[in-house]
Amino acid sequence: MNxxxxxxxxxxxxxxxxPALSGKTTNLEQIYKRVNPNQRSELVSLKTxxxxxxxxxxxxxxxxxxGGLTPKIHLYTVPGxxxxxxxxxxxxxxxxxxxxxxxxxxxxxxxxxxAWKDMYSHLRSFGFDPDKMPIVVQFNKQDxxxxxxxxxxxNLLHTNGKPVVNAVAVRGEGVLDTLKLITRAVMTNxxxxxx
Amino acid sequence: MSDFLSSSQGSAINVDADRPSLVxxxxxxxxxxxxxxxxxxxxxLVERCPAPxxxxxxxxxxxxxxxxxxxxxxxxxxxxxxxxxxAASQEIARLTGELQASHLILRxxxxxxxxxxDAGENLILFVQTARETPLGWARLLIQYTGRQAVNIxxxxxxxxxxxxxxINKDNLSDLIGDALDxxxxx
Ligand SMILES: Nc1nc2c(ncn2[C@@H]2O[C@H](COP(=O)(O)OP(=O)(O)OP(=O)(O)O)[C@@H](O)[C@H]2O)c(=O)[nH]1
Ligand SMILES: [Mg+2]
Numbered sequence: 001m002n003x004x005x006x007x008x009x010x011x012x013x014x015x016x017x018x019p020a021l022s023g024k025t026t027n028l029e030q031i032y033k034r035v036n037p038n039q040r041s042e043l044v045s046l047k048t049x050x051x052x053x054x055x056x057x058x059x060x061x062x063x064x065x066x067g068g069l070t071p072k073i074h075l076y077t078v079p080g081x082x083x084x085x086x087x088x089x090x091x092x093x094x095x096x097x098x099x100x101x102x103x104x105x106x107x108x109x110x111x112x113x114x115a116w117k118d119m120y121s122h123l124r125s126f127g128f129d130p131d132k133m134p135i136v137v138q139f140n141k142q143d144x145x146x147x148x149x150x151x152x153x154x155n156l157l158h159t160n161g162k163p164v165v166n167a168v169a170v171r172g173e174g175v176l177d178t179l180k181l182i183t184r185a186v187m188t189n190x191x192x193x194x195x
Numbered sequence: 196m197s198d199f200l201s202s203s204q205g206s207a208i209n210v211d212a213d214r215p216s217l218v219x220x221x222x223x224x225x226x227x228x229x230x231x232x233x234x235x236x237x238x239x240l241v242e243r244c245p246a247p248x249x250x251x252x253x254x255x256x257x258x259x260x261x262x263x264x265x266x267x268x269x270x271x272x273x274x275x276x277x278x279x280x281x282a283a284s285q286e287i288a289r290l291t292g293e294l295q296a297s298h299l300i301l302r303x304x305x306x307x308x309x310x311x312x313d314a315g316e317n318l319i320l321f322v323q324t325a326r327e328t329p330l331g332w333a334r335l336l337i338q339y340t341g342r343q344a345v346n347i348x349x350x351x352x353x354x355x356x357x358x359x360x361x362i363n364k365d366n367l368s369d370l371i372g373d374a375l376d377x378x379x380x381x
């Protein structure tokens with residue numbers, strides 16, 4: 001988070017985290033496509049030749065005035081493939097909130113759990129209490145025939161009351177709801193800190 | 196070490212005691228005085244170098260100031276990439292056991308050279324120079340500018356403008372929901 005008093009801007013950072021191919025980049029692509037072009041930046045994607053995220057995707061959204069401030073939300077994705085661990089940690093650093101994108105396919109169960117634990121340990125390594133970090137869990141790919149039902153995933157990850165959203169990100173379903181939930185959670189945190 | 200894609204940790208500005216809440220967990224706070232001073236500093240760098248383009252961002256990739264011609268959207272993307280580039284390079288140094296006090300990345304092009312340099316833990320400079328400009332001279336100026344910038348953000352502005360944040364509202368949640376709905380064209 002940083003505040004620019006001159007322009008009364010509040011800059012917030014949200015990271016889309018999750019296992020490989022869960023749909024993190026797809027979320028940003030959908031947001032990019034569906035928001036007013038005057039209120040967003042270009043979509044920056046550092047990716048491999050196979051369209052896999054290599055370092056991060058980035059998109060900035062500018063909200064209309066809220067109270068005295070213009071919030072700008074910086075959205076990032078991490079590279080999900082396991083060997084990009086170091087890059088993932090770099091991107092996660094200093095975030096104000098996390099969207100954890102679950103791949104609901106039953107075959108990806110272990111990958112989700114591993115990524116979840118991984119995220120927790122990174123957050124702890126920065127000195128954050130992960131349970132105080134705003135986190136929204138998106139159950140993506142609910143359209144798959146072998147999609148786990150949300151309750152099963154909740155139990156598996158121990159999401160403990162964190163907000164959850166069912167999504168089919170490729171069709172844009174649940175993408176805005178997720179964004180709303182995380183922005184609210186982050187802003188509520190900010191409000192507590194600077195009020 | 197600087198803090199990729201996040202605003203600084205650590206050296207937040209120490210605002211007077213009755214407004215301690217402004218010293219934010221992860222953030223730096225730029226006051227109008229800071230911004231003006233940083234802007235002037237960048238202007239001087241560009242003139243003395245001379246440099247056709249220069250940009251200052253925080254380590255999270257948030258644009259602070261720039262000089263030269265560029266489109267707005269392009270700039271936001273550029274700042275995020277500059278921050279990513281520096282962060283990757285710092286991490287490479289760390290992994291290879293080189294503890295470096297400061298970082299300077301140089302790219303030599305057919306027409307322009309470009310430098311990415313850290314300025315303390317929280318700020319980043321990106322500077323393009325003409326091929327003819329001596330590298331040593333540019334490097335010297337960039338490092339000088341970096342040190343000056345660190346000094347600027349270290350100081351507490353004498354008079355901090357009272358600005359009401361006005362976000363202590365009960366309906367904050369609705370306001371955000373509305374703002375995002377407005378953004379969405381589907
Ligand atoms: N069936 C289905 N496929 C999806 C959905 N969302 C994304 N996908 C597909 O899943 C694949 C991977 O999506 P990405 O968004 O690139 O995944 P990622 O999480 O960014 O992957 P990495 O960058 O490797 O970590 C793509 O082929 C998407 O089209 C969904 O809701 N349902
Ligand atoms: Mg991706």
